[in-house]
Amino acid sequence: MLTTIEGVYENGKVILTEKPPLRKKAKVLITFMEEVEPDVSLNKRPLGTMKGTIKMSEDFNDSLDDLKDYM
Template identity: 75%
Template sequence: MITTIEGIYENGRIIFKETPPLKKKAKILITFIEETDPVVLLRKRPLGTMKGTIKMSDDFNDPIDDLKDYM
């Protein structure tokens, strides 16, 4: 079973926001996520950065012969 629990690392200690639902020994992995400025998270990507990178074939909307029996 994999369980995720939120917590805070501060002054060399990890403080869980809830008690882990385990009653026996278990291996754990800890991932540190630095708090960032909310403005950075909300910054929009400039428009047009993907322009010219997506190509569609000319027959994209044509019926697919393999699916004739199902239509």
């Protein structure tokens, strides 16, 4: 069984964010990832850029003929 748990390596120690669901001794593999600033990608696009580009038909809320047998 493989289980992934997030953690942080700091000052020579690995600190896990949650307790592993294991009761026995287990072999582990640790992969180091570059630290990424949170929400960096959200700042690239201003909010509201798609405003006015999506149009809904007037009969959007009307029942569908294909579903009459189920209603």
